[in-house]
Amino acid sequence: DVKVTQSSRYLVKRTGEKVFLECVQDMDHENMFWYRQDPGLGLRLIYFSYDVKMKEKGDIPEGYSVSREKKERFSLILESASTNQTSMYLCASSLFGTGIVFGPGTRLTVL
């Protein structure tokens, strides 16, 4: 059963901490995505990657960075977490032109 996995379902961090969210897919997909989802704002794209070491900014990249050193792994990094980054973070992957597959999500709380 193909899947996207995320390293944590729930995470609590302090303001100013560096936070790593990891995502792994086992489908050999070329594209990987990071979204955040907030009530009333829907899904917003943070970054996506279409190949190893390649990345493009999405709609709300400020305060985030990403890393894709291997095809199956896409990491989201919060350099200095802030309370307004409290959110549900969703990783996803796809092949060009096919459907997108989402992970289970990470609920991040920044105190």
Add this chain to the structure above:
Amino acid sequence: KQEVTQIPAALSVPEGENLVLNCSFTDSAIYNLQWFRQDPGKGLTSLLLIQSSQREQTSGRLNASLDKSSGRSTLYIAASQPGDSATYLCAVRGGRGSARQLTFGSGTQLTVLP
């Protein structure tokens, strides 16, 4: 810029009813359209994917249609059950610019009453 709208935002129906969820989009030049289900606090589960050359897709009690010329898709759920209660989102993969980006609707929250 592609815009995707889902109306209504919320829908409540009694168990057993057939129902239709709507999704409209402004740019008809799309690669595909995908319907998802999301349970509270969970990720998105893909239900159906319709390629731009297709008119409909079926899976069990679900049927999704696509009319590119009018910028509309519908998700038909037959004989609804309480377990169908969830938020349903549609997403359009664009045909211009970066084809890897999706535009999501804001979803329809469905409640099926027993």
